[in-house]
Amino acid sequence: MVKAAVFASGNGSNFENLLLASKNKEINCEICVLIVDKSDAYAIKRAQKFGLPYYFVNISDFSCKDEFEKHIIGILNKYRVEYIFLAGYMRIISSVLLDKFKNKIINIHPSFLPNFTGKDAIKRSFDCDEGYGGVSVHFVDAGIDTGEIIYQEKLLIKPEWNLQKFEEEIHKLEYVVYKKALNKILGDKDEKSIN
Ligand code: GRF
Numbered sequence: 001m002v003k004a005a006v007f008a009s010g011n012g013s014n015f016e017n018l019l020l021a022s023k024n025k026e027i028n029c030e031i032c033v034l035i036v037d038k039s040d041a042y043a044i045k046r047a048q049k050f051g052l053p054y055y056f057v058n059i060s061d062f063s064c065k066d067e068f069e070k071h072i073i074g075i076l077n078k079y080r081v082e083y084i085f086l087a088g089y090m091r092i093i094s095s096v097l098l099d100k101f102k103n104k105i106i107n108i109h110p111s112f113l114p115n116f117t118g119k120d121a122i123k124r125s126f127d128c129d130e131g132y133g134g135v136s137v138h139f140v141d142a143g144i145d146t147g148e149i150i151y152q153e154k155l156l157i158k159p160e161w162n163l164q165k166f167e168e169e170i171h172k173l174e175y176v177v178y179k180k181a182l183n184k185i186l187g188d189k190d191e192k193s194i195n
């Protein structure tokens with residue numbers, strides 16, 4: 001089975017969702033390691049809860065970002081990782097990782113791309129006049145949220161929703177959309193076992 005790593009910087013609810021989906025065989029891959037770039041990322045607690053190996057890699061310990069990413073590749077090799085799923089990882093991926101994992105790095109973004117790339121995408125979607133937001137899962141390229149879209153869904157904003165409610169609904173949708181996107185590229189497990 002394909003092995004994957006998740007990269008996160010903060011809360012890690014998408015990480016936990018993917019880990020559970022992997023354990024429940026809802027996605028056709030094994031999440032085998034978590035990489036975090038912040039020592040206080042709550043994602044660490046989630047990894048500990050499941051006994052999943054995790055690594056805090058501190059960019060300050062390296063002379064440059066290339067060295068930081070090379071160190072991460074060393075960890076990923078140890079686990080024979082083929083795919084990287086970004087889940088709230090707040091750092092731009094540079095060419096060292098992009099070249100090593102061509103079309104194998106995937107990100108989730110809380111907007112209907114190409115609308116609202118970058119930060120505060122949920123608030124910016126809520127504040128605009130279009131009346132909808134969304135969730136997009138895409139391959140990672142050198143830009144910010146610009147890679148080829150794998151799967152996305154729109155979320156219509158109900159008139160009675162405030163920003164907090166909209167955010168909650170976006171996060172719920174994320175957990176569904178990330179799994180659907182991964183099934184699209186990794187293949188559905190049941191289909192595979194039939195063939
Ligand atoms: C999510 O909204 C994701 O789309 C964005 O960062 C957020 C991470 O949330 N890239 P969590 O840490 O998975 O709870």
